[in-house]
Amino acid sequence: MAVQEFDGAIADYGEVLRLAPGTVSSHIGRGHAHFVRGDTTAAIADLTEAIRLIPKSASTYDRRGLAYRRSGDLARAIDDYTTAIGLNPAYALAYNNRG
Secondary structure, X not given: OOHHHHHHHHHHHHHHHHHOXXXXXXXXXXXXXXXXXXXXXXXXXXXXXXXXXXXXXXXXXXXXXXXHHHXXXXXXXXXXXXXXXXXOOOOHHHHHHHO
């Protein structure tokens, strides 16, 4: 995807969140778009909000772990991968990422 498409996605998710605050999938989607664009601070913020709203989502912890890893915060990344594994012991991707 082109950079402009991620910029558009960020704007669209932002509009959804303006109209329907607390839409978890929009926080996750916007967080992913920020991650792809290289804005780990914004990605972490959106994924943290998604975790606040649905604290038992292993995949969201894993995604936030990826953002922490990219930002250089390896301790937090490992913590998030470990939490993801604790929530879903069969979530192989979290084991891979933690490794």
